[in-house]
Amino acid sequence: MKQTILIIEDEEDLLELLEYHLQKEGYETLGFLSSRNVEKCLQEEPIDLLIVDRNLPGVEGSEFVENLRKKGFSQAVIFVTAKNSDTHIEEGFLRGCDDYVTKPYNMKELLLRIKAILARTAPESKNTLSYRDLILDLEAHRLSVNDKDVELTKLEFDLLKTMIENKNAVLSREFLLEHVWKNDEFFQDKTVNVAINRLKQKIDPTKEKEYIKSIWGVGYILC
Numbered sequence: 001m002k003q004t005i006l007i008i009e010d011e012e013d014l015l016e017l018l019e020y021h022l023q024k025e026g027y028e029t030l031g032f033l034s035s036r037n038v039e040k041c042l043q044e045e046p047i048d049l050l051i052v053d054r055n056l057p058g059v060e061g062s063e064f065v066e067n068l069r070k071k072g073f074s075q076a077v078i079f080v081t082a083k084n085s086d087t088h089i090e091e092g093f094l095r096g097c098d099d100y101v102t103k104p105y106n107m108k109e110l111l112l113r114i115k116a117i118l119a120r121t122a123p124e125s126k127n128t129l130s131y132r133d134l135i136l137d138l139e140a141h142r143l144s145v146n147d148k149d150v151e152l153t154k155l156e157f158d159l160l161k162t163m164i165e166n167k168n169a170v171l172s173r174e175f176l177l178e179h180v181w182k183n184d185e186f187f188q189d190k191t192v193n194v195a196i197n198r199l200k201q202k203i204d205p206t207k208e209k210e211y212i213k214s215i216w217g218v219g220y221i222l223c
Contacts, residue, residue, distance in 0.1 A: 003048040003118055004028040008035055008064075009080070010056055018051065021107055022114075033057075035064045042068070043222075044168055046130060047075050049118055054081035054092070066095035072133040072146060072209055076121040078113065080105065131164045131222055134203060134211065145203055155180065156199045163212070163222055172219040196220055 005027050009015040012033060019029045030045065032038055034057050041047070054061035065077050076098045081088075084102035092100045098121070099113050129136040133146040141157055143150045152160065159180050163171060173192040181191065200212050213223040 002026060002028045004030065004046060005049045005051060005114070006030045006032070006038065006041065006045075006047045006075075007051045008032045008038060008056060008061065009051070009053045010034060011053075021111065025111060025115075027114075035059050035061075038064075039068065039071075039073075042073055042075070043132065048121070049114065050075055050077045051080055051114075052077055052097075054079055054083050054088075062092050062095040062097070065097060069096040074133045074146065076117045078110075078117065080110070129161060129164045131167055132209070132211065134160070134164070136161055136164065143203070150202055152199070152202060155195060156202065159195055159199055160203070163220070167222045170215050170219050170221045175219065 005022055007015060007018050007022075007029060009018060009031070010033050015031045015033065019031050022029050030041060030047070032041075036058070050065070052061045052065055056064065061079065061081065065079075077096060078099045078101060079092045079097045080101045080103065081092075082103045083092075089100050089102075098117055101110055101113065127137065127139045129138065135144045136142075136157070137144070138161070141154070143152050143157065143160065159176065162176065162179050176192050180195075196212060196214075200207075203209075204211055211222060213221050215221060
């Protein structure tokens with residue numbers, strides 16, 4: 001599976017140039033001329049890296065990234081910007097970037113920086129599933145939340161895996177019983193409710209992030 005890079009760049013010509021070179025290197029790209037709809041995209045698509053200009057319409061790029069970090073998004077970020085003072089660079093790192101490249105820049109150098117960051121943060125082996133700052137290691141059967149390991153039972157792991165695999169849909173209790181519990185007649189709807197509540201307590205003990213939303217009379221959805 002190709003690694004996916006999301007670019008926020010308000011200069012359309014530069015955005016197209018970046019996408020051309022990244023696609024030529026074998027990456028998938030998603031381009032945005034503003035920060036609008038980016039957060040929704042991050043919730044719905046497996047993004048490995050963001051390239052963000054700081055001079056964006058409506059919101060300053062580093063403030064936007066800082067807000068993403070507060071919401072638990074942990075994808076690597078490179079600022080590519082004309083803001084090149086020492087203060088700007090320090091500010092960029094403090095607000096959550098992994099690297100900082102100033103304009104004008106050398107395309108080959110930028111590609112090397114991207115490759116180095118992705119090798120560390122998003123290796124091409126896709127034996128993981130991720131949603132926001134939840135990362136499931138499918139081989140080790142391990143969950144990390146914001147880079148901290150959280151112990152799950154096999155049932156809880158399978159439940160979260162199923163929800164991430166179907167993250168754009170409301171999942172009924174019947175669906176979860178069939179795909180997680182394998183429709184064992186012993187189990188009932190309340191079994192799902194109990195398991196969901198235990199899972200929520202483990203992945204969000206402070207109830208600040210609200211990963212899982214209950215849709216009354218229907219089921220559950222990641223949010």
